[in-house]
Amino acid sequence: MDNQYVxxxxxxxxxxxxxxxxxxKTILLRKEISFDEIFxxxxxxxxxxxxxxxxxxxxxxxxxxxxxxxxxxxxxxxxPLASKISELLQLKYKLPYEASLYCRNxxxxxxxxxxxxxxxxxxxxxxxxxxxxxxLEDIDFPLIVKPSNDSGSKNVYLxxxxxxxxxxxxxxxxxxxxxxxxxxxxxxxxxxxxxxPEFSIESVTVNGQTTIIGITKKLVTPxxxxxEVGHDFPANLHANEEKEIRELVEESLAVLGVDFAxxxxxxxxxxxxxxIVEVNARPGGDEIPHLVKAVTGIDLKSLAFLVTLGKGxxxxxxxxxxxxxxxxxxxxxxxxGKVSFKEQFQSAYIKEQKWYVKNGESVKRTESxxxxxxxxxxxxxxxxxxxxxxxxxxxGFSVKIKNPLEI
Amino acid sequence: xxxxxxxxxxxxxxxxxEAVEGGTLPEREKVxxxxxxATLLNDQATLKNAVLTAKQLGFTKEEIGQIxxxxxxxxxxxIKDQVEVKVESKPSSTCCQ
Numbered sequence: 247m248d249n250q251y252v253x254x255x256x257x258x259x260x261x262x263x264x265x266x267x268x269x270x271k272t273i274l275l276r277k278e279i280s281f282d283e284i285f286x287x288x289x290x291x292x293x294x295x296x297x298x299x300x301x302x303x304x305x306x307x308x309x310x311x312x313x314x315x316x317x318x319x320x321x322x323x324x325x326p327l328a329s330k331i332s333e334l335l336q337l338k339y340k341l342p343y344e345a346s347l348y349c350r351n352x353x354x355x356x357x358x359x360x361x362x363x364x365x366x367x368x369x370x371x372x373x374x375x376x377x378x379x380x381x382l383e384d385i386d387f388p389l390i391v392k393p394s395n396d397s398g399s400k401n402v403y404l405x406x407x408x409x410x411x412x413x414x415x416x417x418x419x420x421x422x423x424x425x426x427x428x429x430x431x432x433x434x435x436x437x438x439x440x441x442x443p444e445f446s447i448e449s450v451t452v453n454g455q456t457t458i459i460g461i462t463k464k465l466v467t468p469x470x471x472x473x474e475v476g477h478d479f480p481a482n483l484h485a486n487e488e489k490e491i492r493e494l495v496e497e498s499l500a501v502l503g504v505d506f507a508x509x510x511x512x513x514x515x516x517x518x519x520x521x522i523v524e525v526n527a528r529p530g531g532d533e534i535p536h537l538v539k540a541v542t543g544i545d546l547k548s549l550a551f552l553v554t555l556g557k558g559x560x561x562x563x564x565x566x567x568x569x570x571x572x573x574x575x576x577x578x579x580x581x582x583g584k585v586s587f588k589e590q591f592q593s594a595y596i597k598e599q600k601w602y603v604k605n606g607e608s609v610k611r612t613e614s615x616x617x618x619x620x621x622x623x624x625x626x627x628x629x630x631x632x633x634x635x636x637x638x639x640x641x642g643f644s645v646k647i648k649n650p651l652e653i
Numbered sequence: 654x655x656x657x658x659x660x661x662x663x664x665x666x667x668x669x670x671e672a673v674e675g676g677t678l679p680e681r682e683k684v685x686x687x688x689x690x691a692t693l694l695n696d697q698a699t700l701k702n703a704v705l706t707a708k709q710l711g712f713t714k715e716e717i718g719q720i721x722x723x724x725x726x727x728x729x730x731x732i733k734d735q736v737e738v739k740v741e742s743k744p745s746s747t748c749c750q
Contacts, residue, residue: 281701290708 353394394431479537571626578612
């Protein structure tokens with residue numbers, strides 16, 4: 247293991263640490279590497295990751311000199327590149343490149359799932375030249391309009407008529423590239439609105455065998471904003487609902503060809519049954535791995551690396567102390583103004599809290615997941631679910647937004 | 654400004670490329686020279702690139718640290734010499750003076 251290397255493709259989390267903890271050496275590929283990060287890794291390489299040809303050539307060159315055993319990233323935008331490098335280097339355990347594309351591109355995933363007859367969802371693909379009248383002939387409003395391959399709920403619109411769809415398309419085509427400079431798919435998706443509560447399914451697939459680790463309930467503000475307000479783990483579902491969701495996810499991952507990956511699959515429970523919103527070949531964001539670890543003892547991020555070595559849950563050091571439930575709540579600004587809150591508020595229930603803003607700072611109204619004020623995490627016990635404690639804790643922080651016009 | 658004179662600029666580019674990328678020194682020794690000069694010139698951009706190259710060539714943190722230490726030491730020696738005060742040794746006894 248002393249001289250075995252792992253290629254890290256533009257990590258966005260604690261990938262470097264996870265790999266080093268397992269005793270492997272690190273090769274970091276990133277467009278720009280900070281001075282500190284240069285010293286954190288063994289082989290730092292600055293390169294344009296959007297130039298795939300150059301990246302692949304460099305990785306082949308590295309593989310001729312070093313013993314590379316894995317390619318790893320939890321960066322949503324770089325997962326297909328990591329898969330492509332793994333295939334090029336003929337690594338034994340890898341997420342197939344085709345599957346990585348299904349997990350990045352909602353259009354491709356929807357097409358594949360519908361073809362297989364799994365949780366069928368009506369959709370159309372349009373571009374600026376499309377005749378909307380014809381496209382919308384046999385599909386009912388309301389409809390969701392979204393880019394095929396962006397992320398973070400960016401540019402997702404709920405539309406009630408053709409005019410709104412037209413406006414949404416105009417907004418979407420204004421962004422030609424995503425935040426890492428990759429071109430956005432020219433096809434824009436118009437999809438039936440999946441009405442119902444939302445869940446995410448945290449799972450791991452090794453050797454084609456999927457294990458559902460748990461189901462998280464996702465709390466989202468109503469459209470048009472659709473901001474994630476919190477998550478509860480585990481979701482309190484009826485046995486038959488849970489069974490349906492588990493089956494849908496297992497079948498979907500199999501059809502998409504997902505393997506050697508930790509996945510975070512978003513599902514809506516509609517009156518027609520559960521439907522896939524999207525499949526992500528990485529652990530969920532928004533501190534969901536923290537909630538999962540608190541309840542199950544399973545560290546999804548460590549697991550995400552271990553699966554690239556062909557290992558599963560049994561290779562993890564599970565946390566010995568677990569709790570029955572855990573919840574996270576995000577604090578939002580209901581209007582623009584100066585924010586005040588009781589930063590020092592103490593409660594035995596709070597396990598972690600983080601503020602993205604300072605007391606007294608001017609904030610804008612929260613309109614997306616990117617301008618929330620902060621969060622706190624609470625654990626439940628045998629008597630009380632974590633979700634039953636969050637309201638009293640939230641009140642304790644006493645978040646107030648003072649509008650500049652208020653006296 | 655050198656770019657204003659295309660001919661001289663071109664000579665410089667050739668000289669630079671030959672000095673830094675060509676020549677007889679092995680890559681490891683060239684990077685030591687670049688690290689040393691970038692440290693002395695406090696040229697952060699060149700220093701970062703040199704450290705990146707040094708790491709890719711397998712230099713350890715300690716080795717990079719020592720190269721920097723040598724540059725700092727030589728520079729400090731020069732400052733030390735510039736501000737040196739001449740101290741004359743006094744005889745321990747003045748009884749015969």
